[in-house]
Amino acid sequence: MANEPAKPAPAAGGRAGMKKELPEHFKAYKGVWVFIEAERGVVHPVSYELLGEGRKLADQLGVELAGAILGPKGEGTNHAIAETFAHGADLVYLMEDELLADYRNEPFSKGLTDLVNTYKPEILLLGATTLGRDLAGSVATTLLTGLTADCTELAVDADKSLAATRPTFGGSLLCTIYTLNFRPQMATVRPRVMSMPARTDKPIGKVVMHPLNMAEEDIVTKILNFVADRQAGKVNLAYADIVVAGGLGMGAVENMQLVKNLAKSLGAEYGCSRPLVQKGWMPAERQIGQTGKTIRPKLYIAAGISGAIQHRVGVEGADLIVAVNTDKNAPIFDFAHVGVVTDAVRFLPALTEAFTRRLSPHNRDKLAG
Amino acid sequence: MHIVVCIKQVPDSAQIRVHPVTNTIMRQGVPTIINPYDLFALEEALRLRDKHGGEVTVLTMGPPMAEDSLRKALTFGADRAVLLTDRFFAGSDTLATSYALAAAIEKIGEVYGKPEIVFTGKQTIDGDTAQVGPGIAKRQSLLQLTYVSKIAELDLDGGKITVERRSEGGVQVLETKLPVLITMLEGTNDMRRGSMADALRAARSDLVIWSAKDAGIEDILKCGLRGSPTVVKRVFAPAARAEKAEQIEIRPAAIDTADALIETIFGTLPALETELVELHQTL
Numbered sequence A: 001m002a003n004e005p006a007k008p009a010p011a012a013g014g015r016a017g018m019k020k021e022l023p024e025h026f027k028a029y030k031g032v033w034v035f036i037e038a039e040r041g042v043v044h045p046v047s048y049e050l051l052g053e054g055r056k057l058a059d060q061l062g063v064e065l066a067g068a069i070l071g072p073k074g075e076g077t078n079h080a081i082a083e084t085f086a087h088g089a090d091l092v093y094l095m096e097d098e099l100l101a102d103y104r105n106e107p108f109s110k111g112l113t114d115l116v117n118t119y120k121p122e123i124l125l126l127g128a129t130t131l132g133r134d135l136a137g138s139v140a141t142t143l144l145t146g147l148t149a150d151c152t153e154l155a156v157d158a159d160k161s162l163a164a165t166r167p168t169f170g171g172s173l174l175c176t177i178y179t180l181n182f183r184p185q186m187a188t189v190r191p192r193v194m195s196m197p198a199r200t201d202k203p204i205g206k207v208v209m210h211p212l213n214m215a216e217e218d219i220v221t222k223i224l225n226f227v228a229d230r231q232a233g234k235v236n237l238a239y240a241d242i243v244v245a246g247g248l249g250m251g252a253v254e255n256m257q258l259v260k261n262l263a264k265s266l267g268a269e270y271g272c273s274r275p276l277v278q279k280g281w282m283p284a285e286r287q288i289g290q291t292g293k294t295i296r297p298k299l300y301i302a303a304g305i306s307g308a309i310q311h312r313v314g315v316e317g318a319d320l321i322v323a324v325n326t327d328k329n330a331p332i333f334d335f336a337h338v339g340v341v342t343d344a345v346r347f348l349p350a351l352t353e354a355f356t357r358r359l360s361p362h363n364r365d366k367l368a369g
Numbered sequence B: 001m002h003i004v005v006c007i008k009q010v011p012d013s014a015q016i017r018v019h020p021v022t023n024t025i026m027r028q029g030v031p032t033i034i035n036p037y038d039l040f041a042l043e044e045a046l047r048l049r050d051k052h053g054g055e056v057t058v059l060t061m062g063p064p065m066a067e068d069s070l071r072k073a074l075t076f077g078a079d080r081a082v083l084l085t086d087r088f089f090a091g092s093d094t095l096a097t098s099y100a101l102a103a104a105i106e107k108i109g110e111v112y113g114k115p116e117i118v119f120t121g122k123q124t125i126d127g128d129t130a131q132v133g134p135g136i137a138k139r140q141s142l143l144q145l146t147y148v149s150k151i152a153e154l155d156l157d158g159g160k161i162t163v164e165r166r167s168e169g170g171v172q173v174l175e176t177k178l179p180v181l182i183t184m185l186e187g188t189n190d191m192r193r194g195s196m197a198d199a200l201r202a203a204r205s206d207l208v209i210w211s212a213k214d215a216g217i218e219d220i221l222k223c224g225l226r227g228s229p230t231v232v233k234r235v236f237a238p239a240a241r242a243e244k245a246e247q248i249e250i251r252p253a254a255i256d257t258a259d260a261l262i263e264t265i266f267g268t269l270p271a272l273e274t275e276l277v278e279l280h281q282t283l
């Protein structure tokens, strides 16, 4: 049952240990695909992260890496095609139609399903965004194939099947999932979980066009309006280079100002652990962790955060993790790179001051002079 | 109007351990709750019912003990609770789960009236895939509205619904035709406190308990482990980082400790210092 002791691990037997021959009609499925998520002319960076990951899988399998692009004719889609090649794809499957200008489930799920049924990839990767999750769930159900959610590691096994590893039960466990007897093997990956591959200018390669074959009358859902998030107030935690976050150890809502001040002095974004959202000290969009944002900054400074597993899974991709905590045994010191065992409420203002002094042009001139 | 709300019973804490020897998940002693995300779906359904009239049926697929969550939902004011339980469902992945739930919803429709709206939560806190909602929609040919933050208008006579949907970078206002499947975003409402009358009713009322057969499922090969294309091959604990954090020595003056920390940071990330210096020149 859904709530029973999960799915059996190998020791528990069941179907997990079995390995049947792949049914004949699936043997034609070849190649690794990445669904390129482009909305209003902008490609979501997670698509490039997936191209980086897809490249590795395709090379190991000795097959081609393709981007699947669905969008309206024009500038935005052309840009997406060029960037897909620049980020490592060998070819592009393209469905160009005005009906694909804004995301709606009906045309996109029909379009992607048709592409898969026609060109038969063995692996299909999508970003675990609101769009990607909406689309992947529909497409996998229509194709009656397996879909592994929010993977943190993708690998090719000795028998060439996809081993998709994902955290589960809040990150306290990892599990490796296979879609053994069905194709394509589908997986979603959250933004920032995989690293961004290097971009190299490349000429546009092979583009395979395929029609959507739908009319507006066939689509029931209508978009009445789109209200873009205010650019100014928009929080871009996931893609920030530096993130400063506070936890319950900050003690009081007023002290969150100390976190914001430090962030400001570094041109950084600020965030928090979950209890602060629950207390109403911070808005939900600032939460970092399993049920919040995954971040991958160059520098992450965590103040008064214990380092629970659900927080840890959201920050582990940071290049350098600095933790400030009064408890030298706090779990955060098990995965932070640098620790400061001290009172964050006293320390953050000093750190802000020291950074400002060190970085301000005025002082640097003096130092140099 | 008839609304079906899918709820899942989940362990209260995500802190579940793996048995070091058998590598199975140890859930013993962990209390269970209604998946917190599902409460937003349930509350939204109850509000629509209160406004437009009709009934709310809650549905769960799970072991017999999932009855607790259904009774809890009744105390909040749901009109009817259906428990779908059968050993054939054991080991279901999201494809098999959505197959079974869709079959039960079909049956609920036959017995109690076809639902105009099926609600699910955004995701669960244990499986955490967010795939079951879209799965049910596809199998039932319901129009799919995910990440809904607001139900702007429900026009039962016209068979139409208008919602606000969270998308990357903004909010879509979508209009579509009933019947629909809605996955409700968290934080969109506050769960009501049930009334005393509902609490009494919940304690006394009989749940509708269906096996696979009762729900009209003929092909049990589509259920449980056998109906699941995904196979969990290995469950393991994440590797601990070998080294602990390098500790910065605490000096009497906080500013000196701060300077020492900054030395270490920029010693590790020299390029970052250059970038920050440039940034400060433009400040």
Ligand SMILES: Cc1cc2nc3c(=O)[nH]c(=O)nc-3n(C[C@H](O)[C@H](O)[C@H](O)COP(=O)(O)OP(=O)(O)OC[C@H]3O[C@@H](n4cnc5c(N)ncnc54)[C@H](O)[C@@H]3O)c2cc1C
Binding pocket: A170, A246, A247, A248, A249, A250, A251, A272, A273, A274, A275, A276, A287, A288, A289, A290, A291, A292, A293, A303, A304, A305, A306, A307, A308, A309, A310, A311, A314, A324, A325, A326, A327, A330, A342, A343, A344, A345, B012, B013, B014, B015, B125
């Ligand atoms: C299903 C589920 C999902 C979750 N998702 C998330 C998530 O996405 N993100 C998340 O963050 N959490 C999440 N949690 C919660 C998580 O388990 C922890 O409870 C939470 O991260 C703890 O927050 P904290 O570190 O701020 O608080 P605490 O654990 O209370 O830690 C406070 C820390 O501050 C230190 N401290 C106290 N005073 C000071 C001081 N003056 N100076 C410096 N340090 C001080 C203490 O030593 C302690 O280590 C989730 C939990 C569950 C069950």
Ligand SMILES: Cc1cc2nc3c(=O)[nH]c(=O)nc-3n(C[C@H](O)[C@H](O)[C@H](O)COP(=O)(O)OP(=O)(O)OC[C@H]3O[C@@H](n4cnc5c(N)ncnc54)[C@H](O)[C@@H]3O)c2cc1C
Binding pocket: A002, A003, A006, A007, A146, A147, A148, A149, A166, A168, A169, A175, A177, B006, B007, B008, B009, B035, B037, B038, B059, B060, B061, B062, B092, B093, B094, B095, B097, B101, B119, B120, B121, B122, B123, B124, B126, B127, B128, B129, B130, B131, B132, B133, B230, B232
């Ligand atoms: C360790 C582990 C990892 C897993 N990984 C995957 C995976 O990657 N891919 C996969 O296909 N399966 C996976 N599964 C199986 C999956 O957890 C189950 O199929 C589960 O029954 C439903 O998925 P979910 O909890 O992710 O639900 P979600 O899709 O997150 O749930 C969305 C909504 O659907 C409704 N809902 C979900 N389950 C029920 C239910 N039983 N009864 C009533 N309503 C319900 C609720 O309203 C819920 O809010 C995994 C299971 C385990 C134990």
